[in-house]
Amino acid sequence: MTDAILTAESLTYRAGSSVLIADASLELAGGRMTIVIGPNGAGKSTLLKLLTGELRASDGGVILLGGNLAAFQPWRLACIRAVMPQSGAVSLPFTVREVAGLGVDGVGRSLSRGEKSALIGRALETADVSHLASRLIGTLSGGERQRVHFARVLGQLAAGRTVAERQILFLDEPTANLDLRHQLDLLDAAARLAGEGVAVVAVIHDLNLAAAYADDLIVLNNGKIAARGAPAKVMTDALMSEVFRLDVKVGAPPPGNIPFIVPSRRAAAPQI
Amino acid sequence: MTFFARRDGRREDRDSSREKFIATIAILSVACLLTGLASIALGAAAIAPARIVLILQGEFAQSADAMIVLNIRLPRTLLGFLIGGALALSGALLQALFRNPLADPGVVGISAGAALAAAAAIVLGDRIAAPLMSAYSVWALPIAAFLGGLVATTLLYVLSTRLGRTSIATMLLAGIGVGSFAGSLTGLLATISDDRQLRDLTFWLLGSLGGANWSKATVAAALITPVFLAAPFLARSLNALALGEAEAFHLGVRVERDKRIMIALAALAVGVGVALAGPIGFIGIVAPHLIRLTVGADHRLVLPASIFLGGSLLVLADILARTIAAPAETPIGILTGLIGAPFFLWLLSTRMRHFE
Numbered sequence: 341m342t343d344a345i346l347t348a349e350s351l352t353y354r355a356g357s358s359v360l361i362a363d364a365s366l367e368l369a370g371g372r373m374t375i376v377i378g379p380n381g382a383g384k385s386t387l388l389k390l391l392t393g394e395l396r397a398s399d400g401g402v403i404l405l406g407g408n409l410a411a412f413q414p415w416r417l418a419c420i421r422a423v424m425p426q427s428g429a430v431s432l433p434f435t436v437r438e439v440a441g442l443g444v445d446g447v448g449r450s451l452s453r454g455e456k457s458a459l460i461g462r463a464l465e466t467a468d469v470s471h472l473a474s475r476l477i478g479t480l481s482g483g484e485r486q487r488v489h490f491a492r493v494l495g496q497l498a499a500g501r502t503v504a505e506r507q508i509l510f511l512d513e514p515t516a517n518l519d520l521r522h523q524l525d526l527l528d529a530a531a532r533l534a535g536e537g538v539a540v541v542a543v544i545h546d547l548n549l550a551a552a553y554a555d556d557l558i559v560l561n562n563g564k565i566a567a568r569g570a571p572a573k574v575m576t577d578a579l580m581s582e583v584f585r586l587d588v589k590v591g592a593p594p595p596g597n598i599p600f601i602v603p604s605r606r607a608a609a610p611q612i
Numbered sequence: 613m614t615f616f617a618r619r620d621g622r623r624e625d626r627d628s629s630r631e632k633f634i635a636t637i638a639i640l641s642v643a644c645l646l647t648g649l650a651s652i653a654l655g656a657a658a659i660a661p662a663r664i665v666l667i668l669q670g671e672f673a674q675s676a677d678a679m680i681v682l683n684i685r686l687p688r689t690l691l692g693f694l695i696g697g698a699l700a701l702s703g704a705l706l707q708a709l710f711r712n713p714l715a716d717p718g719v720v721g722i723s724a725g726a727a728l729a730a731a732a733a734i735v736l737g738d739r740i741a742a743p744l745m746s747a748y749s750v751w752a753l754p755i756a757a758f759l760g761g762l763v764a765t766t767l768l769y770v771l772s773t774r775l776g777r778t779s780i781a782t783m784l785l786a787g788i789g790v791g792s793f794a795g796s797l798t799g800l801l802a803t804i805s806d807d808r809q810l811r812d813l814t815f816w817l818l819g820s821l822g823g824a825n826w827s828k829a830t831v832a833a834a835l836i837t838p839v840f841l842a843a844p845f846l847a848r849s850l851n852a853l854a855l856g857e858a859e860a861f862h863l864g865v866r867v868e869r870d871k872r873i874m875i876a877l878a879a880l881a882v883g884v885g886v887a888l889a890g891p892i893g894f895i896g897i898v899a900p901h902l903i904r905l906t907v908g909a910d911h912r913l914v915l916p917a918s919i920f921l922g923g924s925l926l927v928l929a930d931i932l933a934r935t936i937a938a939p940a941e942t943p944i945g946i947l948t949g950l951i952g953a954p955f956f957l958w959l960l961s962t963r964m965r966h967f968e
Contacts, residue, residue, distance in 0.1 A: 389858075392862060393861075394861060394862070414861055414866050414867070415864040415866075416864075418864025419864070421862075422862065423859070423862040425858065425862075427856075430854050430855055431708075431711035431712065431854045432707075432708065432713060432904065432909040433905075433908070433909045434854065434908070438851075438908070438909070439855075442851055442852055442863055443863060445851070446848060446863040446865065447863070447864055453630075
């Protein structure tokens, strides 16, 4: 791919004597949604931290827009990429609007008050938290709080777009606490961003959601990239059974009369 | 007024932030003016506010009242505002830095470190560098206390930082250790001090604005005003840090650099306060809390508002300190503790749910 926004070359990350990520190479291209799956402890979050610049690789490096990731100023980096974290605890009694505004405030230094306010309003709308705007963040449920953080990263990307054209959105288990509809809402919004040219990277545990939304699936196992490609190609009985240490059949309904519900994405996959 | 907190814990949207900022600072300025006037008016000899205004304009220059106003109460009141503001600001900085709304210069051992250094200057200064101490004592104590606070904080930082990341929990626990150690050393100093030093030390360790004069007020203004002016530049970083250090980095904050600046500013503010008035508790917790409960947690407002409120609170406490048992003075640290501690516990029991 020549359109790579970010290229990771044989990343290795060691903590003490254990190797958390081993020789991982990948490229993130604009307009594509990359979803990382793998069992607990496979190194998904560590891989994300290496790609966002939060952790420095023991070996190998990350090239962002032709430059060394480690050499970027935090502010410049924040214009290019936004990161939605796994845990969303906020230590002070901020309102929802204030938390969502943190992304716009930090990155959009050159924006007017009106422009900032409009960006925040749109982000709150997209994340379906407008009605909570004046609530204190500590009074929300886990899922609501997660949507507020989604609004925050949406605002950050929107503010950053005034400076940086090519952007990346990192989502670490963004759907973990959400109900089915909000899971789809969030991933639809992420897919729309991908449609606008953003490279989206998400860690997702739900394999059905991953299959429905991924342009590119990365299967991580024991810190190594076990497979990469289109979901239909990567999700085979053999690989899934091996990686998740479970006997699974892809596409087979559960035996007996157990009802099962698999969400399918509503928005059509963007044409690439 | 609609921009203040409603009972259900909701607040107006950020869009009204400029109006809220102006209204809050205006109200707090009036509060400062009133407490300031009361502080100059009240005491062993009461002086009418109208007469104070005339004296400040240069009338009655030879009267005893003018002497009291200009040489005693005015510097004392200014010192109270500066130190109260410094304590409140350092509390707000530490609470954001440690992501713990209960953090206080006392809790993380900065006050204890500053107090140890200042106590050492009181007790040992005479013996080691007597000429130097007598000539520069008004600067020596604040600078010693600042260095003591900085050493304590740096020690905490080194103890709790691994691979460029600071663990808040470790830092708080290390603060307890550093604070106890510094407290023990201060106690040790008390045992080797002579009678006069011990009296100085004891009264000073309880906290008092009693020794205020123009030279102390000048030193406080010279060292604290830069902190007041510098801190608001950190407001955005402090807001982002409430989400966590990694999240602040993702939002574009230079986390390690900003943390160092915050620590240095907090140590300077606490050090000067401790040196000139002793370790006065609870202003650092109560003032920022009250501000957050009424106008929200955005540091662009919390930092300046805490300075104003902390200043008023300390001046108010000082008025009580020199009037309730007049002509004797009650140590101000006892008063802030008596009023602040129950208030803090009340805050804790009723409002903790908002802080997670």
